[in-house]
Amino acid sequence: MTETFWDRAPRPLLGLAPMDGVTDHACRHVQKKFGRPAVVYTEFVAVERLDIGDAGMMKDFLYDESQRPIIAQIYGHTPDRFRRMAVMLCELGFDGIDINMGCPAASIVHRGSGAGLIRSPSLAQEIVKATQAGVAAWQQGATLRDDADAPAHLVAQVEARRRALPAAFQARRPIPVSVKTRIGYDAPQVQEWVPRLLESEPSAIAIHGRTLAQGYRGAASWDEIGAAAHVARQSKTLILGNGDVLSHQEALQRTLHYGLDGVLIGRGSNGNPFIFQPDTPDRSHLQDRYLHLRIALEQARVHEAWISKQNPYRFLSMRKHLGWYARAVPGASTLRRALVETSNAGEVERVLERYFAHRHAWEIAREKSVSTDSTDFTDKNLN
Ligand SMILES: Cc1cc2nc3c(=O)[nH]c(=O)nc-3n(C[C@H](O)[C@H](O)[C@H](O)COP(=O)(O)O)c2cc1C
Incomplete structure (x- = not known):
């Protein structure tokens, strides 16, 4: 397998977790400038928006070169839409594509998307494979223009963005596909859920230590995250833990203690990009x-x-x-x-x-x- 940014990133890998309504282009720009997280993700975007030709989506996919490696996060429940969206995201120059299998919002889960996929592991696998197939097709020369159902105005915008990219990011290179999920649906089930995900060979799994039923209540279970890392030990898939990390030191401790490749930090980074660095300024100064x-x-x-x-x-x-x-x-x-x-x-x-x-x-x-x-x-x- 060809090396990607996941292999080259420093260990422990501390990344900025995707947060809808929070980690937009401006937020990522300053988080990256002052905190230098190893990876950043866009807010999640529904794969259906490609069919609708929703140009507003292009704002969600806005980034600048300082944000690399940047991962586009998408959600949905229809494998073919993931395949087509993957081609578009490759054309837009993203370094990685992440599939959201962790969102607990009822409107999303009811349609079988987000954390709803934890209940449909076969569909989850199909979605990862379809996304990987989209990347492979793009590497072999496919473009969004080849997609007869892609609205023309969107094709034009994507092509304009592609032309403005540095040559290295226009090149057809391997774009890794990863997953962000939770430890279970109603109850922790990493022993069943994580092996199913691993079968589709995602490059990384970021796992939030709460079940869907918990939403954001209670504390994240790091023992369950550790169990996920244990399950994945023989695989090439990286495991990133996530949930309630509020300091740089805590991120290092969690990584070491639970045998992880790294940690994603969400709310702990709000107004505090320095959380990604060891020399976090002391707010008492x-x-x-x-x-x-x-x-x-x-x-x-x-x-x-x-x-x-x-x-x-x-x-x-x-x-x-x-x-x-x-x-x-x-x-x-x-x-x-x-x-x-x-x-x-x-x-x-x-x-x-x-x-x-x-x-x-x-x-x-x-x-x-x-x-x-x-x-x-x-x-x-x-x-
Ligand atoms: C306001 C908000 C929006 C979020 N949006 C997303 C999202 O778009 N995609 C995603 O995978 N997770 C999303 N999450 C979940 C976070 O990425 C993360 O898993 C969760 O907040 C736990 O980590 P933390 O305790 O470090 O914040 C969101 C969380 C919050 C608080």
């Missing part, structure tokens, strides 16, 4: 907290430039990030109230300018009051 606000502004600017410029309503999805970045700064609640009412990057900048001016004045006043109030303290400082 004021300077580091201010750094998070500068990152917030940078993300708002990328968001406006690429996502919300033509449609300011879309800036709403940026507001929760602003709240996360502003956590724990002095005067956080007032600042957050102001930030969550912003509608573009200019407004964010003005709120932050006011905040910094206020903090600066406050700090100067404090210094003055210290030096005039206590000669004793000043004397000590001079020594």
Whole structure:
């Protein structure tokens, strides 16, 4: 098997977990710049959107070169649609394709997609194989244009994106197919579920330590994740654990203790890209907290430039990030109230300018009051 980014990634492999409504292009851009996670995923996209010719999907598949290796995540329940979507994703230059078999949303599970696939292991296998077949067809020269059912406007957009890619990413190279799933449906069932997945030879399985029935309640079971790693030990498939990791150190400990290749971090990265690095700035230092606000502004600017410029309503999805970045700064609640009412990057900048001016004045006043109030303290400082 040819080497891919999964083989070349550092170990332990710490990646940014896909989060719908969170890990958009702007979020991934700053997470990658400041935290350098080994892999990032797009938000999940329904495979049906290719048939509908939904051009909005192209926003979900937006990325820049700094985000590589970047994995496109898709979901659905019809193998043939996965095969066709795989061709499109290869043309768009993605480094990997991931199949969502973990989403617990009732509307998705009822149709047999997302975590619903845990109940249909044969269909899950067919889907992985169909996606791999799409990649293989593309490697041998297939294009989206060959797909008679692909809407012409979408074909044109995909071709334009492909032409703008660096030559190395236009080249027909192997694109690994991976799966992201949960430990079970109603109850943990890794001993039955993981071997079925392994039969279809995905390059990696990221496994969230909760069942579908749990949703996001309770704690992730890392013992079950460890059991999945044990089951996969003889295979070439990488196993990444996922669920409730809140620090870099915890990610390393989990990887080592449970015999994993790495960990995906979702909510722990919200407003905190440094979680992927050993030298996580200590938020008890004021300077580091201010750094998070500068990152917030940078993300708002990328968001406006690429996502919300033509449609300011879309800036709403940026507001929760602003709240996360502003956590724990002095005067956080007032600042957050102001930030969550912003509608573009200019407004964010003005709120932050006011905040910094206020903090600066406050700090100067404090210094003055210290030096005039206590000669004793000043004397000590001079020594
Ligand atoms: C808001 C939100 C959106 C999510 N969207 C996706 C998604 O699109 N695809 C996916 O595979 N998982 C999705 N997840 C699940 C996460 O990738 C991850 O498995 C889960 O949050 C547990 O990891 P964490 O405790 O590190 O956040 C989502 C989770 C959250 C909180």
